[in-house]
Amino acid sequence: MNRRVLVPIAVLLSSAAFPLTITGASVALPGLADDLAASPTAAQWVVTGYNLCFAAFLAFGGSLADLLGKRRLYVSGVVAFLLGSALCAVAGDVGVLVAARLVAGAGAAVATATGQSLLAATFDGRARARVFGALGTVLGAGVALGPTISGFLVDLAGWRAVFGVPAALAALVLLLCPALPAVPGAGGGSVDWLGGGLFTLGLGALIWVSVEAPALGVAHPAVLVGVLVVGAGAIAFARVERRRAAPMFDLALLRDRAFLGYSLVAATMMGLLVPLLVYLPSYFIDVIGLDPTEAGLWMLLLTLPSVLLPGAGAALSRRSPRLLSVGAILVSAVGVVALATIGPGSTPWTLLAPLLLVGAGVGVTTGVVDGLAISSAPTERAGAAAGLFNTARLTTETIALATVGSALTSLAGGQLAGEGFTDALRVVVIALGCLGIVAAVGADALLREKSV
Known part of the structure; x- marks a missing residue:
């Protein structure tokens, strides 16, 4: 088969x-937590x-591929x-699974990067535009x-299928890889190992503190050490990147107000x-009492606009x-705050407006702000702009996940179920929506x- 056909098929x-295993894990959480006796x-x-790891290794992947x-x-x-x-699909222990x-x-x-x-x-040309579309x-x-797909899989074969199906897709991709073009590296270059390592260390410490602090206490020695590592890592990272001839992240781009503004928009939407x-999905299953398939179908109210509305956003x-960028954040933020009406008796009709508002704001910006941000940078720095933009978005997403999860666990008294989960979720969505407005x-x- 022609390589120009095999390359897009494999990629x-x-x-x-990759995204299936991110969102799918959310539907699998209640089942795997019970099966593996995992704490929140x-x-x-x-x-x-x-x-x-996705956020930390994305830039490394691009640099190593070039080399x-x-x-x-x-x-x-x-x-x-x-x-x-x-290994996730066969793990018998939550530590192995993590x-x-x-x-x-x-x-x-x-x-993803390569x-x-x-x-x-x-x-190139129009063909490149079509394949990236x-x-x-x-x-x-x-x-x-x-x-939705994960809900069907969990009902059909249990939570392990959520990890097994992506593994099967990856195995199929490997069968196509020998026919892909080699595209050799440039050679003679270098990877910013120190800058990348400091970024990974600081991000890892920040996430660890966000997840573990509610259980250990903010005054716990390990938490305090983690905070020091975050601060020291951030300072050292900024100094290293400014002095590098070929830094992993071109921090000078942050002085461009348009690039910074569009990056803030994208990061906020993911947050x-x-x-x-x-x-x-966990709330729908554990509190409202839906089965995984029903929970996945309800989630379509939130996710479908991201597929249907990018054209309107463009x-x-x-x-x-x-106006598009700021308006989209406000629409989604209002939808998030409106989710404070959620409760054990919620139905698709009572959640219709909040979920559609959140999804609509995300949908009109999907892909659009990416182009606006990268286009705001000089052409010769477009690659660096794309790397910094995507890393900022993924980093914000990861921090938001860790912070929201810790807040829910702490406010619900360590158990994400019942009335405690409802009260915690209401507090969190109000706070999250207010941060979106800011x-x-x-x-x-x-x-x-x-x-x-």
Whole structure:
């Protein structure tokens, strides 16, 4: 088969598996927590650990691919994802499951970065635009349909199937890899190991503190050490990146108000959406009493707009990018606050407006603010802008997941079930929505300044 056909098939298949295993884990959480006797904190790591490694290794993946060769790194990433996901599917202990999720997240990050590079190296012009459009559709569909597909899988074969199916997709991708173009690395370059290592250390410490502090107490010595590591890591990272000739992250881009504003928009949207993707299915199952399939179907109210509305968002952005960006945050933030009406007697009709509002705000910005942010940077720095933009978004998403999970566990008295879960969720969505409104004000100030 022609390589120009095999490359998009392989990359699109792997790209479908990665978001499926993110959102799918949320539907699997109640079942795996019961089966493995996992505490709420341990269950948090099943989701947060994957996102942590995805965010930390995404930039590493791109740098290594440029140096060592794109196909080699792509295959390595798919193999790591396959092994991690397969181990998740057979894990008999929550510690093993979390470790496997870390491996799968790192593999997914490397394969994502190198897969996109393979597409760019194989196609150009209109063909490249079409194939990247297909990639965006697959990623959006994976996020949107992940809870629904996972609900069916859990009802059909149990929570382990949520990890087994992505592993099977990765195995299928590996069969196609020998036919992919080699695309050798440039050689002679270098990877910013120190900057990347400091970023990973600081992010890991921040997530650890966010997850563990409620259980250990903020005055616990380990928590205090974690806070010191976060602060020292952040300072050292900023100094290293400023002095590097070829830094992993071009922090000078943050002086561009438009780039910073659009990055804030994207990060805020993920910070509002992803915690709901993870914790609402658990609420639907444990409190409202739905089965996993029903919970997945209810989640379509939240996720389908992200597939259906990007075209409308692109049209709106041509009229007023600032109005689209700020308005989308406000719409989603209002929807998040409106979720405070949730309760054991909630129905799809009572949750229709809040979920659609959140999804609509996310939908009109999906892919659109990415283009606005990267286009705001000089052409010669577009690659660096894309790397920093995506890492900022993923980092915010990971921090939001960890913080919301810890807040829910703490407010609910350590048990995400019953009346305590309802009260905790109401407090969290109000706080989350208010933070979204604050972010909208900040984004408006940054983007308005640019237009003056």
